[in-house]
Amino acid sequence: MSQFVDECQLNVRGGDGGAGCVSFRREGPVAFGGPNGGDGGKGGDVWIVADHNVASLLAFRDHPHRRAANGVHGKGKDLHGRRGEDLVISVPEGTVISDMYSGELLAELLTNGDRWLAGAGGRGGRGNAKFLSNRRRAPAFAEQGEYGEQRWLKLEMRLMADVALVGFPNAGKSTLISVISAARPKIADYPFTTLVPNLGVVRLDERGGAGSEFVVADIPGLIEGASEGRGLGHQFLRHVERARVMCLLVDLAALDGTSPAEQERILLRELGEYRPELLDRPRLVVGTKADVTGTTDLVELGFRPDGEQRFV
CATH class of the missing domain: 3.40.50.300 (P-loop containing nucleotide triphosphate hydrolases)
Structure with a gap:
């Protein structure tokens, strides 16, 4: 089977944001002090980067799904979750990226180092500490993180020749x-x-x-x-x-x-x-x-x- 692949489909998904935490301080005899739930971390982004060391799109022919890491959930004591690690996808120079369904041209990565954000990570949810107000002294809820952006892409490699x-x-x-x-x-x-x-x-x-x-x-x-x-x-x-x-x-x-x-x-x-x-x-x-x-x-x-x- 040929090792040269110049066209492929790619499914990318940014990481989901971490959930906010519901937590309250424990102060001596007071079991439920003020809220101290931390925020969830943002999901990782998916980046597509042109790399002169990559010769074809072979890596995606049999494995078209790529996903960045999720953000970490928030914790008590106002501890915020860690951001999800970004995913970097290397493609050959001269790669053209379009929407698989609409055919819309999204990006052209012509030279080494060119990069394009293919899938944004979801925002992390806010912990209950963020919902404290004069009217709401003990919020017992927090936000869930948002889902990461997901899409199907069509990648075409076009040779860079004189x-x-x-x-x-x-x-x-x-x-x-x-x-x-x-x-x-x-x-x-x-x-x-x-x-x-x-x-x-x-x-x-x-x-x-x-x-x-x-x-x-x-x-x-x-x-x-x-x-x-x-x-x-x-x-x-x-x-x-x-x-x-x-x-x-x-x-x-x-x-x-x-x-x-x-x-x-x-x-x-x-x-x-x-x-x-x-x-x-x-x-x-x-x-x-x-x-x-x-x-x-x-x-x-x-x-x-x-x-x-x-x-x-």
């Missing part, structure tokens, strides 16, 4: 990322070899030892209709949303005879129908498997450049 490799199945995306980075995805000569996204870091060495680097995402192969959800299209396409550059890979030796220009047209249409703004980002078109065709001339293969940068 460049997204987009293409049809078996177009050579995994081979390319394995050559330009240290990533080692599974590579085989059949479609849908890549079933989960892969990330690779490309380092550009410059004079003097200094250099720059950028992150490349190998997205599983798309098929026509991906923007409508075919072939798990939505699950794959969401990983290109934050990429700054689109790198379209066209197969120069496609077995079905689809021309490079037609492949590009279909890929651009799927990207545009999923998120129109993706078409406004810089993009490259990369021709793959030139060794099979024996040519690196895209025009010769029916490709018509329109001013964008393209290479094989």
Whole structure:
């Protein structure tokens, strides 16, 4: 079973507040002096935090329920209950949180340390000492603590990459990322070899030892209709949303005879129908498997450049 999980449901609940205490002072022969019941402690909060050490949402696939600790009940002698311990849930950078039922976007945790309050703890109940007044000298009651906030959430992980490799199945995306980075995805000569996204870091060495680097995402192969959800299209396409550059890979030796220009047209249409703004980002078109065709001339293969940068 795959260890990469990029979508899950999560039920969170803040801790319940502790109950207030009913208590009276004992002063010598007086069995019931003034009230001295303490307040209950507040329930713990549930926080969701982006952590760069977390790679997927696997931890929640089989265990979706998370609850913070309850507040401690108040005691006599004006002793207040201890606050419940907060629960911190770590998720990958780039996690999007929405309401599971309404679909409302609640939070985006983009960088390490970003945090969001997912479930507030309940308020602690007041002890009977808080109800003492001129008219009520011996209050024999206290408040119960409030319940913690509970909700069902949908978590989606969207890869944080500079460049997204987009293409049809078996177009050579995994081979390319394995050559330009240290990533080692599974590579085989059949479609849908890549079933989960892969990330690779490309380092550009410059004079003097200094250099720059950028992150490349190998997205599983798309098929026509991906923007409508075919072939798990939505699950794959969401990983290109934050990429700054689109790198379209066209197969120069496609077995079905689809021309490079037609492949590009279909890929651009799927990207545009999923998120129109993706078409406004810089993009490259990369021709793959030139060794099979024996040519690196895209025009010769029916490709018509329109001013964008393209290479094989």
